[in-house]
Amino acid sequence: MEIKLHSYNLELKHTFTISRESHDFQPSLVIELVSDGFSGFGEATSNPYYSITVDKMMKIVLENKNFIVSLSNEKPADFWKKLQPLFKENMFALCALDIAFNDLYARKQNKKLYEVWGLNIDKNPMTDYTIGIDSVEKMVEKMKELPWPIYKIKLGTKNDIEIVTELRKHSDAIFRIDANCGWTADEAIDNSFKLKELGVEFLEQPLKANDIEGAKKLYENSALPIIADESCIVESDVEKCFGLFHGVNVKLTKCGGLTPGKRMLEKAKSLGMKTMVGCMTESTVGISAIAHLLPLLDYVDMDGGLLLKKDIANGITINDGVISYADENGTGASLL
Ligand SMILES: [Mg+2]
CATH class of the missing domain: 3.30.390.10 (Enolase-like, N-terminal domain)
Known part of the structure; x- marks a missing residue:
């Protein structure tokens, strides 16, 4: 080799x-x-x-x-x-x-x-498309640039509810919110009710990863499911998130690849938790790998390749949120 x-x-x-x-x-x-x-x-x-x-x-x-x-x-x-x-x-x-x-x-x-793993791809979820933090006008513009069935919206600003209220005027899509540790437990509980009204599906990691007490309070009082990201890094974290989060967002880069990532998803499912895989702005090489885990997922955020000005690889393709596998074997990725 x-x-x-x-x-x-x-x-x-x-x-x-x-x-x-x-x-x-x-x-x-x-x-x-x-x-x-x-x-x-x-x-x-x-x-x-x-x-x-x-x-x-x-x-x-x-x-x-x-x-x-x-x-x-x-x-x-x-x-x-x-x-x-x-x-x-x-x-x-x-x-x-x-x-x-x-x-x-x-x-x-x-x-x-996915064939090596014996997984059935018939019920694969669609991927969201991420809108980063910007002025509200720019965020609306980015959304209109790529009409999509599910958006993941990055928040953690002073005017988060205003942003979502404005975005909602321009789209009927499902919204997911990722505050990247930007809120307190009380803010998150309060926001969860307002955001539920605005058609938000779940909140990803609203609190700092070390705020265990806050996580418990939020888990028990939130109007929306809470998904761990910064709190769920390696395999042993899945069990720690049980009772503090409704689900986990596994990142392959953080846990060390597909081998532990797949085990984390199976563990989360066995605990009755929601499963998600997210990307870290990988090209179509990394994104094509994520696609093979889709049968194990409730949600997926694999828009890395779509966020690039120029991709570096062929592999899976994404149309309107729907992922199609490449003809090639393995993950299907090959460098351009
Ligand atoms: Mg996140």
């Missing part, structure tokens, strides 16, 4: 603003694993909140190159298990490796990844 590293600085269509940061470019690492004439592709983007850069990801992969290559005949779950102790400080790099390895494994078997 051979490892090839491809680094990118993905340019976004619009400046992307959430409650704590703003950016025009998204640095990203694509790892290609080559074996027996097949290439598998995996991706992880950099993230300031988790102090992960593309350089740090490349460094840790190169430092462990010989060991990674020695695992070429493992099953994906064993590949992940053997690498995990070495990548504890950089689950993002492990994510890119794990996706590439799963992709490669499925391609070698001449199957799509």
Whole structure:
């Protein structure tokens, strides 16, 4: 097995603003694993909140190159298990490796990844499209630019309810709200009733991840389901979110890839919680991997490729929220 590293600085269509940061470019690492004439592709983007850069990801992969290559005949779950102790400080790099390895494994078997997992794609959910924080006029403009059945709206500003009230005048779509830790428990409870009236489906991570007391109060008093994001990072977090959140939003980059991500979703389902996978502005490489988890999901936010000025890969396609798989095996992704 051979490892090839491809680094990118993905340019976004619009400046992307959430409650704590703003950016025009998204640095990203694509790892290609080559074996027996097949290439598998995996991706992880950099993230300031988790102090992960593309350089740090490349460094840790190169430092462990010989060991990674020695695992070429493992099953994906064993590949992940053997690498995990070495990548504890950089689950993002492990994510890119794990996706590439799963992709490669499925391609070698001449199957799509969901077929390897034995999942049925008949009831796959549609993806939302994210509207970042901006002036209300710009947010309306962005919404009109891409009519969509479900929008995820980033909030955490001083005038959140006014924003949603205004957006509602221009669309009948389902709204989901992500406040990225921007509210207090009392604000969130109050907002939940107002937002329910405005046709909002759920609230994602309204409170800071360390506000356990607030999370409990909100869970018991909210008019809308509360989905964990910043509070649900790695596998052991799913159980911790039980009784504090109605569901979890799993991010492959944060938990270390498809292998643990799939287990987290199965765990959440077994606890009766809602399941979601979100993206971190990956290109179609990372987004194509997420698509194979759709049969396990209630909600999905996989609009990363749609937010880019220019994508770097072919793979799954998205039309009006509906995801279509590529003809290629594995995740279906291939670099342009
Ligand atoms: Mg989020």
